[in-house]
Amino acid sequence: MKGESLSRRDLLRAAASAGLLSALGCAPSSSRTTVKMWFSYGGKNRQMLEALVARFNASQPAISIHATFQGDYFENLTKLRSAIAAKSAPTITHVVSEVIPYLAEADVLEPLSEYAGAKDLDLVPALDQRGTWIGGASKPLMALPFNRSTPILYTNQEMLDAAGLKAPTTWDELKQAARTLKRGTGNDTVWGLICPISWWFWAALVQQAGGTVVEADGTPTLGGEAGVRALDLWQDMVHRDHTMRPPPGRDYNAWEVTNGDFLAKRAAMIYTSTAFVRYIDQNAKFKAVAAPLPRDVKAAVPTGGTFFIMLKDAPREQKQAAWEFLRWMAEPQQTIEWATGTGYMPIARKAVLQLEANGYYQTHPNDRVAMDQLAHAVPWPWAPNLFRVQRECIDPLIEEAVLVPRNSREVLEQARRRAAED
Amino acid sequence: MLRPRNRAHPYLMLAPTLVLLVVFFILPLGVAGYRSAFSWDLLTPPRYVGASNYTRLFASGELLRTLGTTLTFSLVVVIGSMLLGLLLAMAVNRPGKFVGFIRASVFSAYVVSWVSVALLWMWLLDANAGVVGRMFARLGIGESGLLAGPSTALYALAGVTVWKITGYSMVIFLAGLQDIPGEMYEAAALDGAGSWGRFWNVTWPLLRPTTAFVGTSSLIISFQAFDVVRVMTQGGPAGSTSVFVYAIYEHVFLNFRLGRASAMVIVFFCLLMMLTLLQLWAWRLGQRGFRER
Numbered sequence: 001m002k003g004e005s006l007s008r009r010d011l012l013r014a015a016a017s018a019g020l021l022s023a024l025g026c027a028p029s030s031s032r033t034t035v036k037m038w039f040s041y042g043g044k045n046r047q048m049l050e051a052l053v054a055r056f057n058a059s060q061p062a063i064s065i066h067a068t069f070q071g072d073y074f075e076n077l078t079k080l081r082s083a084i085a086a087k088s089a090p091t092i093t094h095v096v097s098e099v100i101p102y103l104a105e106a107d108v109l110e111p112l113s114e115y116a117g118a119k120d121l122d123l124v125p126a127l128d129q130r131g132t133w134i135g136g137a138s139k140p141l142m143a144l145p146f147n148r149s150t151p152i153l154y155t156n157q158e159m160l161d162a163a164g165l166k167a168p169t170t171w172d173e174l175k176q177a178a179r180t181l182k183r184g185t186g187n188d189t190v191w192g193l194i195c196p197i198s199w200w201f202w203a204a205l206v207q208q209a210g211g212t213v214v215e216a217d218g219t220p221t222l223g224g225e226a227g228v229r230a231l232d233l234w235q236d237m238v239h240r241d242h243t244m245r246p247p248p249g250r251d252y253n254a255w256e257v258t259n260g261d262f263l264a265k266r267a268a269m270i271y272t273s274t275a276f277v278r279y280i281d282q283n284a285k286f287k288a289v290a291a292p293l294p295r296d297v298k299a300a301v302p303t304g305g306t307f308f309i310m311l312k313d314a315p316r317e318q319k320q321a322a323w324e325f326l327r328w329m330a331e332p333q334q335t336i337e338w339a340t341g342t343g344y345m346p347i348a349r350k351a352v353l354q355l356e357a358n359g360y361y362q363t364h365p366n367d368r369v370a371m372d373q374l375a376h377a378v379p380w381p382w383a384p385n386l387f388r389v390q391r392e393c394i395d396p397l398i399e400e401a402v403l404v405p406r407n408s409r410e411v412l413e414q415a416r417r418r419a420a421e422d
Numbered sequence: 423m424l425r426p427r428n429r430a431h432p433y434l435m436l437a438p439t440l441v442l443l444v445v446f447f448i449l450p451l452g453v454a455g456y457r458s459a460f461s462w463d464l465l466t467p468p469r470y471v472g473a474s475n476y477t478r479l480f481a482s483g484e485l486l487r488t489l490g491t492t493l494t495f496s497l498v499v500v501i502g503s504m505l506l507g508l509l510l511a512m513a514v515n516r517p518g519k520f521v522g523f524i525r526a527s528v529f530s531a532y533v534v535s536w537v538s539v540a541l542l543w544m545w546l547l548d549a550n551a552g553v554v555g556r557m558f559a560r561l562g563i564g565e566s567g568l569l570a571g572p573s574t575a576l577y578a579l580a581g582v583t584v585w586k587i588t589g590y591s592m593v594i595f596l597a598g599l600q601d602i603p604g605e606m607y608e609a610a611a612l613d614g615a616g617s618w619g620r621f622w623n624v625t626w627p628l629l630r631p632t633t634a635f636v637g638t639s640s641l642i643i644s645f646q647a648f649d650v651v652r653v654m655t656q657g658g659p660a661g662s663t664s665v666f667v668y669a670i671y672e673h674v675f676l677n678f679r680l681g682r683a684s685a686m687v688i689v690f691f692c693l694l695m696m697l698t699l700l701q702l703w704a705w706r707l708g709q710r711g712f713r714e715r
Contacts, residue, residue: 078675085464106465186559187550248570250656266550392677400660403572421478 036090143307167291178243181268192243205230207300218383220419231408277343290366498580507591529589536649598632
């Protein structure tokens with residue numbers, strides 16, 4: 001018994017001295033300001049981001065960015081909101097654009113306008129705060145674009161060639177092409193189109209049909225007739241024509257299934273994000289060609305992806321250090337590295353000019369399509385309810401409308417009622 | 423009769439348990455009850471809304487829908503795992519190395535973590551690559567995957583849960599079966615009872631306490647279902663697998679409606695309370711019936 005308690009004491013002593021030693025060992029490096037950053041990428045994008053962070057940390061002696069993976073966008077956001085309430089939030093993270101007006105309203109974001117060089121960032125207008133939100137230019141700078149994207153159509157060129165088709169440019173052509181391209185039954189089905197039943201793609205359809213999902217003043221009209229028309233397009237293709245498959249899985253699981261089916265030649269066309277341009281180009285064992293989304297009464301796409309934000313509650317010196325990193329990330333060199341490695345769009349104007357000058361878009365036509373589509377990008381309203389409308393009203397109800405299926409008009413009426421609740 | 427030397431002693435002895443119970447159960451429940459009267463999203467200040475969180479739950483039909491989903495799930499899980507568990511127990515209630523191996527294999531599913539089981543079954547149920555998924559697709563059920571259809575997903579999840587917990591009910595039933603004295607069967611056989619007669623007149627009545635136990639524990643497991651839902655369907659497609667615990671999680675961590683979630687917690691608590699009382703009542707009734715026999 002005595003021996004046991006002695007040995008335990010020894011152990012404790014050893015542990016304590018080890019802890020002290022390691023604390024001493026850390027001391028010299030603590031002169032660097034450490035900045036916590038949360039991020040949401042897995043796979044190749046994660047490696048790219050971590051490589052960029054490592055390069056930043058090595059490039060200067062004063063700041064050390066500690067980047068931690070926190071799950072997908074929504075998981076990260078969940079943790080972020082809890083962490084803010086618990087006063088343990090990181091200094092910077094990146095969040096989907098739809099939630100930024102809410103976070104700004106809740107007064108948790110650090111305005112960035114006054115930081116050194118904020119006015120000279122020279123960003124692509126359609127992708128930064130000015131172009132992403134109606135009235136975004138008159139707000140203090142709350143967010144810096146990081147990985148920005150738009151929805152895009154991807155086609156299996158071999159299947160299209162075999163059917164004598166060109167990439168569809170209108171909804172009618174899309175329906176027709178999907179009918180021609182659908183092959184087989186059961187496990188051997190090749191679908192005409194696979195599109196995730198998600199707010200983003202639906203918003204694109206609504207805008208193409210001439211509607212607005214949430215008005216500039218925050219009223220969730222959900223597109224009115226255009227919203228119904230958008231849902232009907234999916235319902236027709238899924239239930240009447242049997243040419244489109246709604247991919248299983250929630251949120252980004254469904255997107256992964258979509259890309260996976262396309263790469264496995266189980267779909268002739270898919271709606272996906274420009275974010276996956278590089279992934280698809282590198283993994284397709286056939287000619288995969290990107291095209292702008294087919295138009296209805298007009299061509300339109302929403303923008304998506306995330307912005308960097310800084311949390312107001314962080315200590316001043318960490319915020320200053322984090323700003324240095326954000327500014328560094330927005331420089332042309334880093335922008336180019338990130339954009340060409342992933343497929344997200346370059347957010348610095350000089351980066352775009354440089355890529356154009358050195359012929360990048362000639363050799364990467366699918367990236368070109370993404371950039372050209374920006375001309376039709378539709379801004380979001382700066383409405384704090386935007387994110388809630390998306391997550392609570394639209395996503396679950398359009399899924400129900402397509403899968404169950406339910407009458408589009410009734411579903412949207414229900415979604416509007418739900419959105420009107422506080 | 424034993425008398426405490428000091429009147430405070432029994433309370434002192436109870437204190438550790440009582441403290442734990444208050445801190446981790448009664449207090450949080452009280453906080454949930456208080457929070458359910460507010461609209462709060464963690465970041466902006468809470469706003470008093472009275473009973474409107476409750477009325478919304480009822481009026482929107484969400485409560486009924488969630489309740490229906492949960493009860494359907496529970497029914498399939500309880501009946502499925504009891505039936506399968508009993509059949510398996512009777513099949514492996516004999517000595518032998520091979521039977522022992524079968525017993526261990528069936529039970530092993532119960533030991534594996536829920537997340538692993540869920541991931542494994544996502545593969546098995548995949549309409550293109552999964553063995554089970556393809557089989558069902560060939561039968562014309564869930565052609566784009568059982569988990570993808572709003573009408574099939576809940577049953578698929580219940581099936582996976584049954585698969586996982588059946589090993590447990592088998593073991594309990596096995597213990598119950600081995601408790602039944604062999605003479606009973608001999609006597610019944612002498613009286614001319616066939617195999618069905620022996621089951622119905624000997625095995626089934628004598629297994630009743632075991633059946634009640636298995637029923638209760640699988641009911642509890644089915645009401646606590648979360649991991650399978652979180653991993654396999656995230657409450658979808660179209661909300662068809664949003665069972666109670668998952669719905670609460672969704673309100674807290676996805677929609678950040680802490681008031682609404684607290685209201686659900688309170689409703690769920692009352693529901694479980696009622697269910698427990700009902701079960702206690704049935705259990706007593708069963709015991710009395712057993713004694714009178």
